[in-house]
Amino acid sequence: MVYHIYLYQKNTVEYLQEIFDKMDHLTRISMISNSMMKVSIHSEIIEDNLDLEMIHASMTTDFETDIHMLYLYDNVHDLIEESMVIEHLPHLKNKVYDISDFLIYLSHFHEGKMTMKRKLVELLGQDYINTIIMLASTNMNNSIAAKRLYLHRNSLNYRIDKIYQLTGVDIKTFKGLRAFISILES
Template sequence: MLVDKLKHLYSQDVVQALPKNPEDYLWIKTGDGEPIGIRKSRLTNQEETLLRTLYPGEPPHGALDEEQSKWSLFLYGRKTDGLQIEEIDAVRFIHFDMKEASLDHSSFEEAMQGAFPFPFLTVWENERKGVIIQQEEADYEDETDSIIAALTADFYNELSLYIGQELDEIKSFSEFLRQFDLEQKWFEIARESLPKKVVYHHYDMLPYVIYHDTSAETLAYLTGLLESVKTEKELLYSIKVYLENNMNISVASKKLFIHRNSLQYRVEKFIERTGIDVKTFKGALLVYLAILARDMRA
């Protein structure tokens, strides 16, 4: 990749996040439209002219306010200038990624401020993605799908979100960065595993993360548990809904729009066909993991 080659040549003088002094950098764009900054003092006149010719570009976005600048330097530059750990009570990172580069970051940020029921900071990593930094509690997670649908329609740009874990009682900056990096990795795994979804929650992703690092043999074993019912899509879907609703026949049958006796029959049929008792915790866990593995390989 271009950025790796540039970092090999110019080391720490290559940045992807907006620094405090963007005017001190030559900004170019990769083939993917992502901005890269190279400190001008490291470049000869010939190098600067060549880079400008081959990769014309500009800083990734406009001037940051003081708080945005602090967080940008921290998350993407790994510098704690101006941030005080004792002043941070609780933080949730909401990672976002757009299919196309946003040409108007300020309008996009304004629209997000109107959509979410809490004040927040927006820090961009590049032209397409960044993170919302939530520092106040708010009840909004049931509305995220409709929020994303509205923003997608307004900007004609597909958007996906990863809602991270609330972080409180953090004792060090390294803990923040460890969680931030982990969530970024999980966001990538989420989009790869469930490309049709647009909103991902941290508490839903652990099975998919486990599968991502699991051998093909283990995944084959899990999906093999469903061999006797692999063609019965309605039965498998019913069992999945049953498990996702805490093995509660009444609640699950309402969500499936069937009589509870019909669902009870399907559960008993599944147990008989597979030999796995999904009415027990261990059986339910095993089958749920098998169904998720099957869905991922479909």
């Protein structure tokens, strides 16, 4: 799996390129604009030794600047287009965002919310959408949700895992479930 890290810094991000250049030959760096860059990293590098919160904290203190950072999984591009990232990343606060944070942020904008809702239904299908809604309505109680969906618990767990595979959002966590519910509610 490939992770994509988007970095935005108000003036320029060119000096940040040096930080990621030294990581590995599997790392790709693309300058999107003078103030935004995209770093694509293979998962085996990230799982072993990459702490994005620490890197962000180091960059903001060492360079005395605000840096907005968003990281997404490769499979998320079916859900979130790069143009949405480019449009909204400069408006995020100075911190590290993952897909759940970004979906919650997008839910505050009617156009972004409607686009995301349509894409979510297309990507997952109505059965998986109903699973998300049922988990939320049962306060994340898998036993009750499975019963109300007329599913075996293992089937529900399969659906939850499949949603994670397709979107990169973990609905076993409150933040992940909240991200989807904020997009799905009218």
